[in-house]
Amino acid sequence: MSSLYFTEEHELFRKSLRDFLHKEVVPHIEKWEKTGTIERFIWKKFGEMGFFGIRYPEAYGGMNLDLFYTVVFLEELQKIKSAGFAAAMWAHSYLAMTHLNAEGDERIKQEYLAPSIAGEKIGALCITEPFGGSDVAGMRTNAVKNGDNYVINGSKTFITNGVYADYYVVAAKTAPELGNKGISIFLVDTNTPGISATKLDKLGWRASDTAEISFDNVEIPLENLMGEEGKGFHYIMQHFALERLIMAINAHARAEYALDYTIEYMSQREAFGTTINKFQALRHTMVEHATEIEHCKIFNYAAVARLDKGEYVVKEATMAKLKSTKVADQAIYDCLQMLGGYGYMEEYPLARLLRDSRLGPIGGGTSEILKEILSKMIIDNKDYKPAV
Template identity: 40%
Template sequence: MDRDLFDSDHDAFRESVRTFIAKEVSPHYEKWDKDGIVPRELFTKSAELGVFMAVPEEYGGAGVKDFRYNTVLAEESARAGVGPAMGGPGLVADVCMPYLLDFTTDEQKERWLPGVASGEKVVAIAMTEPGAGSDLSGIRTRAVRDGDDYVVNGSKVFITNGINADLVITVVRTGDDPHRGLSLLVIEGDTEGFTRGRNLDKIGMHAQDTAELSFDDARVPAKNLLGQENLGFFGLTANLPQERLSIAVGAIAMAQAALDWTQEYVKDRKAFGRSIGSFQATRHRLADLVTEVEITQTYVDKAVLELNAERLSAVDAAKAKLWTTELLGRTLDACVQLHGGYGYMQEYPVARAWADARISRIYGGTSEIMREIIGRSLDLK
């Protein structure tokens, strides 16, 4: 079934993204995968491509807020098997950008947005702590007001872009109420008392740096507060639907890419004198998955339009993330199986994708949390 999500401008952007990845990403991907990090130049080059186009024109961007462009970037990254490398710029565009556009003062915009638009300022968002993941009310990193500063103490973990970041949107506790005691502080990379720990050694997503962050009496100017003190939880919940849709878009794109690779493989691979794609068991397994992916793509495309129209609900975003990431797991497991032993070899993109995909059911809210959000909406008291 033909998709009608994109217009000619998105198609032109897709061609640019495809060329960009072939020239600037794929030739270096093996090295970045081994290094566990991408160079900062990838962010400036991504800016030239237009990845940060949502930044208003007066601050150096294009002022275009259209998540279909973000979708194109995710799809082409998945198709080329370089999703982890483009995950850093994608995080800035998909997850961090709404905080910088919607909650900043004019003075903050002047300070930060030109660098974000040019890719010279890399952004991360730090929610997760050693003792607090999906349950944001468990956050313990504390910021105490002291004159014109906040003094921050605590730690964060599993922070994407944590090594490269110049600006870290940090969830801190400024009050005792589990939800009405959270605030958002932008902590700059050169802040005294802010240290980055190790670049974490993950099962997958190797080219995407993921760090531990520590704050030891870090003095952060009060003018770096995003929004109002103690209302950070509501800012987080307002933006989580976009984050979860971003994960869903990437998940269904990776599932489609894996199916494409696998269909090509089963056509060429011979067993018992014929291609393994000609066996009924192979055809039926792929038929099921192709159907599920295509139907799911329709829902995700609708969700993208709902986000653009500012109508995407937390429940619908949770449905998108839950279903796409669970489907991705089933799809990749089947695709690895159909590749046989080669599916377990790192030189095959399906093997890397299998390892990369596992985190999608955890970050951005676990599948269990997604089910709880959806279940609560059913009003089954």
């Protein structure tokens, strides 16, 4: 099935990326997981290899490649035993930079997008708030015009790369009385006075820097507004399809990694005079998960192909994330069980995989929110439209 979407060039890219990750990243993973800090040199190396510019214009140092190169990028990042490291990379490249490319003017693209592609600047997308969660329209952070500046006040939380970042892409209300029609998007340098970032202590994604950020009378120039004032909610919704597909691809890839590792373990682990891959109950459990994972992959690839053609796939992306993250959690849970006591040990990958995977049904819109979005589309016949 993958041959429908992946060419020989995609597979050569996969091999190159895999070799790079095992040479340059894997030797540092355990240190980064323990310290919770990914050293900046690796961002520069990713930039030098062109990995941050996969889908961005050549004018800014990118390669302008199709979305299946992105799929390869995401899948391979899930197979090096640190979803936290993976999150830092894709949140920079596909959350913050997506907005720079889509809504940033030429100045912003030259000063921020180009250095981001080169790995010289790190970005973070700031949408979620302490009291908002998945309720984007309910955000309280505001931006008020004051002469030649906007003054931003408020807070954001669960922000990936929130401490590492050199710049934030911030959603704030410029007209609170208009609800979701009063949200705008801004570029904010992290060295601007009035910003404070506090690192959060998490169950998983330990290598990733996740922060709560406070904006206290932060002044930015009017030209740091991205796109049109009041269109922020539409921009966010427009890009959620890509974010949800990223989360879905991450989920099927980590589940596949867990399954492959576990099947190999079962072929060597002996009990009662035979390897445990000969026990019917265990075999059937594995093939059930393999079937679910393969279904998710096929669906996810089909949705990516449509998005790559410019189609608006909000329903399919929402379904993909909802299903794939659930399948991944269930598969990894059972894979850990197959290792018995060893599955509970940190020296084996399943313990970390279980913790890291648990964020899947939460980040990028909780499963509960996704079900309600789908309910409106399927039951109430609501027709979501792309931003114009």
